[in-house]
Amino acid sequence: MSGRLHLATFRPPPGLANRHVQTLLPRLLPRPGVKRDVELLELPDGDFVELAWAHPAPAREDAPLFLLFHGLEGSFASPYARLLLATAARLGWRPVLMHFRGCGDKPNRLPRAYHSGDTADAYWLIGHLAHRYPRALKVAAGVSLGANMLVKLVAEQGGDGLDLAGAIAIGAPLDLAACADSLHQGFSRLYERHLLASLKAKVARRLRAGELPLPLDRRRLAGLDSLRAYDDAVTAPLHGFDGAADYYRRASAGPLLGELELPTLLLHADDDPFMPAGLFERLPHPSASVRVEIARHGGHVGFIEWRDGGLRSWLSRRVGRQLEDWASPAGQEAWPDRLRVTRSDS
Structure with a gap:
């Protein structure tokens, strides 16, 4: 090096x-x-x-x-x-x-x-x-x-x-974009699923309580199968980004x-x-x-x-x-x- x-x-x-x-x-x-x-x-x-x-x-x-x-x-x-x-x-x-x-x-x-x-x-x-x-x-x-x-x-x-x-x-x-892609491959998906389970459980509770301004129902939230999909549907709209790609570009x-x-x-x-x-x-x-x-x-x-x-x-x-x-x-x-x-x- x-x-x-x-x-x-x-x-x-x-x-x-x-x-x-x-x-x-x-x-x-x-x-x-x-x-x-x-x-x-x-x-x-x-x-x-x-x-x-x-x-x-x-x-x-x-x-x-x-x-x-x-x-x-x-x-x-x-x-x-x-x-x-x-x-x-x-x-x-x-x-x-x-x-x-x-x-x-x-x-x-x-x-x-x-x-x-x-x-x-x-x-x-x-x-x-x-x-x-x-x-x-x-x-x-x-x-x-x-x-x-x-x-x-x-x-x-x-x-x-x-x-x-x-x-x-x-x-x-x-x-962030490259890392999100890496987490969606091979054995690394184990870590991705673990993180998604924790993130989605928090969001589900707040959606049931009517606390989040997101057009998500329980079925669509459960169907988010990658961090990129989660960031596109949850992280980005909650924090003023135009989708996951915009979030990754501006936050990296x-x-x-x-x-x-x-x-x-x-x-x-x-x-x-x-x-x-x-x-x-x-x-x-x-x-x-x-x-x-x-x-x-x-x-x-x-x-x-x-x-x-x-x-x-x-x-x-x-x-x-x-x-x-x-x-x-x-x-x-x-x-x-x-x-x-x-x-x-x-």
């Missing part, structure tokens, strides 16, 4: 390199017991997002803050969420996960949901955290859908538009990679069953602020390695190392471009 594309250090255990094995393994392994405090953050449009604050939290108000955005139909209960929040907490950071609208314990109020390009709520939250913790260094991470959203937000806001020192994007579907963050000014780490597996092989070959060259690490194996947000006599998460280890680097002066100087430290005492 060349330029700003680097070979990741992840190595799967012998016999566990298969992309579907790697994708499913995190669901089979023990998860760290992370406790949370729940906060409802009111939004300007009258809706809310649910925050999950891992605790116990650091006593220092200037403790570094780790903000996590989950994937499609993910939540605090997702295996990667528990792992990454626990990793940040162990390092002395203040970890918090933002649930996208309707993904927490309570359904959201407005006749809408969330989508891969929906950056407004994250932007509002980051501004809120800047006022609440003005002296804390802050890093945001996104997983899958949340990763695409985060990359798009970073591109939209430029180098000085966010109170963030850096961003980490994990398994980002940067070409891949075309914006060359515009990123904030230090950003992208972690990707080339065998991710949610995405086409060679994803980054079809995207613009990343800017000088971006480091892309591509593993040959790893599946979709899997990255399970053999370490210390057992199966462990390379992903949490790699993210933890990045948080430590960005919290240290040496790590700041080592980044490809620069690390913008946003603490008022810097």
Whole structure:
């Protein structure tokens, strides 16, 4: 690999390199017991997002803050969420996960949901955290859908538009159309059906209650057999897009990679069953602020390695190392471009 594309250090255990094995393994392994405090953050449009604050939290108000955005139909209960929040907490950071609208314990109020390009709520939250913790260094991470959203937000806001020192994007579907097509092929349809079942169950409840302005009846909703069909019938009309193709084109963050000014780490597996092989070959060259690490194996947000006599998460280890680097002066100087430290005492 060349330029700003680097070979990741992840190595799967012998016999566990298969992309579907790697994708499913995190669901089979023990998860760290992370406790949370729940906060409802009111939004300007009258809706809310649910925050999950891992605790116990650091006593220092200037403790570094780790903000996590989950994937499609993910939540605090997702295996990667528990792992990454626990990793940040162990390092002395203040970890918090933002649930996208309707993904927490309570359904959201407005006749809408969330989508891969929906950056407004994250932007509002980051501004809120800047006022609440003005002296804390802050890093945001996104997983899958949340990763695409985060990359798009970073591109939209430029180098000085966010109170963030850096961003980490994990398994980002940067070409949404190509990823939707990949999920509709072969064994990957298993994941597609799982996601569709969760999405359609939420929509069905809200349709029965008359809460969504969609010309869908129960039979037509049940007949949506792909994410592309779902996005065409539900996601696009709910959020102002002219069909799935328009949504994928306008919400995909891949075309914006060359515009990123904030230090950003992208972690990707080339065998991710949610995405086409060679994803980054079809995207613009990343800017000088971006480091892309591509593993040959790893599946979709899997990255399970053999370490210390057992199966462990390379992903949490790699993210933890990045948080430590960005919290240290040496790590700041080592980044490809620069690390913008946003603490008022810097």
